[in-house]
Amino acid sequence: MNKSFKLRTLAFIVPTVLISSLLSGTFVTGATAAEAGMGPGPKKKAASWTMGGMVDYTKQPYTPKAYASAAKVKDGTQDCSYYNTSMKDYSGQKITILAPPPPNMGEPMEQHGAMFNKLTGGKVVIQHVPIGDLYPKQQTAFQTGVSPWDVVVNFSNWIGDFQQYYYDIPAKYTSGNGELASMLDLYKGIYSWNGKTKFFGIDADRHFLKYRTDVIEDAAAAAFYKEKTGKTLGVPKTWAEYNLMASTFNGYKAKGQPAGVTFAGSSEITKRDDLMSTAFINRVAPYAKNPNVKTGFWFDANMVPQVNNPGFVQGLEDFVASAKYWPQGGGNFGLSDEITSFGRGDSLFSYTWDDAWSQANQKDSPVVGNVKAAPNPGAEKVWNSVTNKWDTPAGGVNRAPYIAWGWSSSIPVASKNKQMALDFLCFFANRANHAIDLTIGRTGVNPSRSEDFTTDFWVKGLGWSTAATQSWIDTMNNYATAKNRVFDLRVPGNGQFMGAIADGVALALAGQKTPKAALDEVAAKWVEILNTIGKDKVKAAYQNVIKLENS
Amino acid sequence: MTSKFYKRLFLLPGLLLLIAIIIFPLLFTIRVSMANWNVSQSGLDWAGGANWARMFHDANFWSSLFRLLYFSFITTTLQYILGFAAAMYAWKGFASRRFFRVLWLVPLMTTPSVMAIVWRSIFREDIGAANGFLRLFGVDPIAWSTQIFPAGVTITIAEVWQWTPFMFLILLAGLLSLPKEQFLSADIDGATPWRTFWSITFPLMAPISIGAIIIRLIEASKIFDSIFNLTSAGPGNATETPAYYLYTRGLREFQISYGATMGLMYLILAILTLTILGQILARVSKPRGL
Structure with a gap:
């Protein structure tokens, strides 16, 4: 009898303790690790x-x-x-x-x-x-x-x-x-x-343009471009020019084109969960990063998401339009696909990380000697989130390089x-x-230190051409001194914010939603995320991003 | 009294194991679903039904469930038809059948990730074998992973290839265990093979078929590897299923509580759907008038 009572008592106590501890949350604590020592040292x-x-x-x-x-x-x-x-x-x-x-x-x-x-x-x-x-x-x-x-x-x-x-x-x-x-x-x-x-x-990273010199610097290609568009061929200064050149030369027979490789306009990162949001950031940056707005690229002063403002929408519209001149399968390219695609000679342009550049400059690359680097294209107009109007940039083109994470x-x-x-x-x-x-x-x-930005290191060390190397180093120096740059959203929940962007941009690229509708949905999700994580918390962290932008 | 005590004592290890591997994780998941555990809030605070309310308004979650219904139905149906056909073929006997039985099991023995990578190579639009093959006949390349309909076909092919052998195996075992008498009677009565199949083989196989279909539906409802590797749920969200959606929200974005909520809802729906479906299948296919 006594034993039975004990067993019953135990049968009551164990689940009670278990459930109450679950309810009170003692199983997982939010303890932040206390700072420990430096160790014994050497x-x-x-x-x-x-x-x-x-x-x-x-x-x-x-x-x-x-x-x-x-x-x-x-x-x-x-x-x-x-x-x-x-x-x-x-x-x-x-x-x-x-x-x-x-x-x-x-x-x-x-x-x-x-x-x-x-x-x-x-x-x-x-x-x-x-x-x-x-x-x-x-x-x-x-x-x-x-x-x-x-x-x-x-x-x-x-x-x-x-x-x-x-x-x-x-x-x-x-x-x-x-x-x-x-x-x-x-x-x-x-x-x-x-x-x-x-x-x-x-390591250190940034995104920049890679282009084929056997087209952009080729007289025959320039004449072809003039005939088709009435414009002069050169390194694209804006995303609109980029799109026009990419569409014009889509299917073109470039002078140095590797045998058996069909030439397309642009290799980009387009796969939803494989860094596609970074390609999107490049596309929207010059339209939405206004040098006169000091309250931030991603949110305004009241933490209202800017991800659906007309600048972002314009950038996404350009991105969607570019789908017509991607290589075969280019709509499902992750970063590694982008690198391989440009490196094997698939396309006229590519942008994002240094890797595609390195691949294209390797001695065994089919396009070695036919590739140069330049800052990513800009835009002929830039959205002002304070006045809610488009501004015309000084000099006609707004540049806003994206200093991507690494x-x-x-x-x-x-x-x-x-x-x-x-x-x-x-x-x-x-x-x-x-x-x-x-x-x-x-x-x-990748290069990050002053000694990395010298031509000799690459030309003598790796056998890269002086002209190509110089174009790359000029680009990196340009970024290092640029006054209007875009940085990652370095706040708690970065993955969620970028995940929402990836979801929305993917819907637009697939034609399931218009760019505006897709980005409106992203903005709504961002508000949800802000509320979940805490607006004040995100705002406090966001000041670090604004500080970088305005540095 | 003593006898009762010992009986209980013997049950204890099993009971503890049950608590450890089923009851506790389930209770824990329920508790997590009522907290705010995310990137900036660790541990189990109290959020009540906030995550549940959010989930009911999450159109992406519900659309992923409907997409899953479609994928599960299509892939399981195809697997059943092909698996049954292959099992009938193997059952009736043909040369080297042992060899072919082993061959049939190869896809089943391949790990899903490896399988998905192989299919990804085949369906690559630029250098993949599928488009290469089509080009031999002058057919334009198909956008296997970048257009909505072909992306669905790609996932279906990969899933059917991998899991048809499972159906084959279960159904063949069922066929081999069928009693011979009915078939002998049908033979004596001069029934055609078609008539024998519809009136004897198929009804007798009903219980086994239902079991195999239910097991496959349970597996198909967890479809993830092929989508992760082949399409990343794209284009857009055209191939996004609950497992992928849960992975993205719960693990990649570390929305632990919200992921737990969706996981529980998914579990509830799966149990309900499969129970109802099992009942319907059992009634519809009950052998009559043999």
Whole structure:
């Protein structure tokens, strides 16, 4: 009887506790990880690397054969050079890194991790997860107060979601003799939040135009264009010109066209959940980013979404119109498809990241020598969200380059060995490694530092043509000094805001909705998202974006 | 008393397992659906029915459900017809049937992601084999993934290819287990093969067919891999199903509570639909007057 009573009592208590704890929410807490220590740090040891010695990846532990054609560079003199790192003894210590799979960022993490281990005696463990899992894994871990990583590889547009979980990178790494000291201010700004550096900058990105010189600079093509349109051929200054040229040369026989490849107008990213929203941002930027409006590109001063204003709608209409001159299958191109398509000679134009540029300039590219870079096209009018009228830009064309997000890395506040994590990232990004990684397309490392923006580095190091390289460097310098730029929506819920854009733009591209109707729907979703996340919270974070825009 | 106690004790491991793998996750999901867990709000606060209200107004979710109905119906019907035909063929016997039985299972043994990547290569509009084949006959390339109707066809082909062998396997097992007497009688009475099929084979196979169809419908309702790899739910949202929609909202955008809400609604609807459908199929196909 007594036992039965106990059993019944237990049968009552267990589910009650279970359900009440569920209702009270004690199973998951929103604990933010408390800042942990820096770890024991390195002991000092004798250098095992010769000062100023040559860095040669073929002599390093990680897949040396894969780097047979990689450049060889002299070790630097900065704090995290091979020589200085080899004097740090991390034996018995370990850090864990969350990274994407090789090659993009996953490979250089392995490569430099293995070398760091060899130089310091420490242990760098890399946990590779698919790129799509990088965000949810971090979000889940940080929200539940469990952070098993000392370094996380991420994208800079997530800063609004994660900055509170990331350790502030000390100023010594971004100034003086630090490895990131020569990084352009533009990128230092992107990697910062409220004046504090949150990302260790291992990459930097922007979107720009790539065009075929065997058409744009060809006399016969110019005559053809004149005959068809009555206009003079040149690098397109506006998206309207871009569309006109792309449609005119769709199906044209370009002088340097690879055999068997049909020539189309434009290769763009159009696949809904494969970065298509970034292509859209390029298309709308010059129509909607008004240099005279200082209250923001994405929202107005009252946090009313601007994503359906006439500037955005005009950009989307251009994007939709371009579908007629995409290559076969171009309506389902993700980033990798865009890169491959332009690299194999499918089209006259392409824009977005550096990768298509690198691919087109490789020695084995069928279009090598026939490609140049330029700033993305502008617009002949720009929407003013304050006056609610179109403005005519000074000089006739409004330019608004999109400084797109790229790879980055951070150290979670919860890491228990921050010093080793910092030393590893600093070694990863040292001058020699950075220089060599830049020359290996698959690493995902792109130019970001003043020394990267010299022609010699690319012409002598990689055999690129001087004219092509100069066009690229001019473009990057143009972006670095531009006064009217568009940045990502670096606020909490960036993924949701961009997801809504992708949904709407996809409907418009598929002809299921008009551009205006599609973007009205996006704007309505944005209001919902604002309400869910909290308008004040998003507004506070958005001030960081406005600050970048107005810098 | 002691005997009762021991009986209960023996039940305990099973009960605990049931709580751990079914009851707790279900209760937890219900609780999560009544919270605001998202990118900026972690943990289980109390949102009441806000997510449920939002879901009832979410046209994209409901349209994805209707699209799923269409895909499930089309793919399962085709799989059943083809699977039954193949099973009949194998049942009646032909040379190398063991070899062909194994061959039939290859698609089933292929992981859905690998299958989807193979089909993606085949249906690539620029360099894919399907358009290459059509070009041999002077047929213009088809926009397999960038136009609404062909995109649906692409998904259907991939799904039918992968899951028809499952139908084949279940139906063949059913055919092999049928009693011989009715067939002997029909043979003696001079029934034609067609008449034998409609009056004997098909009715006798009804219970097995219903089981196979229900299992396939459950699987088909979770369709994700082929859509993720082949069309990314496009063009527009033309191939978006609830599983994909849930993945996007719940995991990619980290709307955990809203994802949980949609998951629960989806579960409720699936149970209701399949129960009703099972009942209807059982009544319609009940063997009569054998």
